[in-house]
Amino acid sequence: MRRDDLEHAIRAAAEVIHEDRVIVLGSQSILGSYTEEQLPASIVTSDAVDIAPFSDDEAGSLADSIDAALGEWSPFHKEFGFYIQAAERETAVLPADWDYRLVGVRSERTRNSTGLCLDPYDLCAAKLIAGRPTDHAFVVALIESSLIVPSELVARIRLIDPAEPRRDAALSWAMSVGR
Structure with missing residues (x-):
């Protein structure tokens, strides 16, 4: 996936739900912070982008x-070669105050829509959980x-609720990679 694909996905999702903001939760939210040229090729191979409405009903x-x-096998997917996997904000287990670190993506391509992408460290913490x-x-x-420093990742994982049962395993993994 490329940054312009992400921008297209943001605009399309916002148009479908008649909102001006959506949250990009999955791996492709990394494109909010880095261009595809800055990222390893393995990072941008996905044909899906996980997007949650900024607010939704129960x-x-x-x-x-x-x-x-816009989901998998939709006409959108067939036409553009990628699809949008809808999610809920609660889908990912994220560090405290993650919503204050969101990275906004807004361009001509997104028109009046903004995609709020996870900060790279919050994204990696969620991935490890x-x-x-x-x-x-x-x-x-x-x-x-x-692009990610292990010590900062460890600090971010420590911001995840200690009651989260997978937190210790994520912390242990991140600390071992940093050695």
Whole structure:
């Protein structure tokens, strides 16, 4: 995925739900902070972008609208080669105050829409909480590219609620990579 694809996804999702802001939660939110030229090739291979409405009802009606119009196998996906996976804000386990560190993406391509992308460290902390092999590979690629510093990642993981059962494993992993 390229930055212009991300901008297209932001605009399309915002148009579908008739809102001016959406939150980009998944791995492609890294494109809010870095261009595809700055990132390792393995980071930008996804054909999906995870987007949550800035606010939604309890039933997730706006997220459902995004999925129906722009999701996997939709006409949008077939035409543009990528799709939008609708999410809810609560989908990711994130460090405290993550919403104050969101990175805004707004351009001519997004028109009057803003995509609020996760800060790279918040994104990596969430990836380590999820703990899938692909998530670990994502974080390693960013560390090896010197875009993420392990000590700062450890500090960010420490901002995750200590009651989160996967927090200690994520911390342990991040500390071992930093050695």
